[in-house]
Amino acid sequence: MVTNRLRGLGMGWCQSLLNLLFPPFCASCRTALSQAHALCPECLTSLPAPPENHCLRCGGMTARPESGCARCLNDPEAADATYFAFSYEGLAAQLIRGLKFGDHSEQSRLLGRLCWERLGEVLRWESVDLVIPMPLHAWRLIGRRYNQSALLAGELARYLDRPLVTDLLFRPRRTRPQTRLHARERQLNVRGAFRVQGEGVRGRAVLLVDDVMTTGATLGAAVAVLKRAGASRVSALCLARVMDGK
Ligand SMILES: [Zn+2]
Numbered sequence: 001m002v003t004n005r006l007r008g009l010g011m012g013w014c015q016s017l018l019n020l021l022f023p024p025f026c027a028s029c030r031t032a033l034s035q036a037h038a039l040c041p042e043c044l045t046s047l048p049a050p051p052e053n054h055c056l057r058c059g060g061m062t063a064r065p066e067s068g069c070a071r072c073l074n075d076p077e078a079a080d081a082t083y084f085a086f087s088y089e090g091l092a093a094q095l096i097r098g099l100k101f102g103d104h105s106e107q108s109r110l111l112g113r114l115c116w117e118r119l120g121e122v123l124r125w126e127s128v129d130l131v132i133p134m135p136l137h138a139w140r141l142i143g144r145r146y147n148q149s150a151l152l153a154g155e156l157a158r159y160l161d162r163p164l165v166t167d168l169l170f171r172p173r174r175t176r177p178q179t180r181l182h183a184r185e186r187q188l189n190v191r192g193a194f195r196v197q198g199e200g201v202r203g204r205a206v207l208l209v210d211d212v213m214t215t216g217a218t219l220g221a222a223v224a225v226l227k228r229a230g231a232s233r234v235s236a237l238c239l240a241r242v243m244d245g246k
């Protein structure tokens with residue numbers, strides 16, 4: 001007990017010294033702040049809200065979000081819920097690109113925190129058993145050095161106090177980048193792209209974590225595979241949604 005208190009004091013002292021030597025700053029505009037991995041109040045308010053007209057189940061754009069879109073209404077393999085923290089534009093897009101392509105893995109601390117501040121309340125209502133990141137194909141992982149969704153999922157698992165599981169959902173087939181493909185081509189491109197190993201998801205409620213959703217074809221394929229493997233519920237969390245994605 002006493003040791004813990006001393007250790008706490010020591011940690012606090014170390015942190016203060018670190019803050020003195022390397023003062024923390026806003027991750028966007030570099031204004032000095034009192035804590036690291038944070039945004040200043042101005043940058044915080046400039047973060048774009050997520051779009052409202054998306055299906056609450058699969059995340060696809062729809063005029064009637066509550067009742068589920070036509071695509072997932074009778075689809076038992078569609079996600080049970082999809083959450084977004086931001087629209088993929090402005091500062092949110094800039095931070096996510098930094099995490100994804102800029103080799104700024106530390107950005108996951110900030111994005112995880114921002115995501116939790118926006119969605120923590122609703123995520124607490126989801127009775128999540130396992131937190132699973134959208135996997136990268138092995139070759140893509142070598143090129144990028146880390147899976148940005150796994151870093152983000154790790155942050156959320158910590159906030160939710162649930163296990164982060166990275167060895168159940170795999171991406172055995174390499175797919176072409178979805179960006180230049182039409183909706184139908186995207187669906188074909190991700191067919192058979194995912195596989196669940198073992199029985200670990202059977203009867204469990206899964207939170208699948210991804211960074212950006214455009215049309216939802218990739219996310220939908222991963223959700224379907226988890227459901228086919230027996231997951232009792234699959235909710236998806238994407239940091240941001242592309243506004244003009246269908
Ligand atoms: Zn700022």
Ligand SMILES: [Zn+2]
Nearest residue numbers: 055058069072
């Ligand atoms: Zn839907």
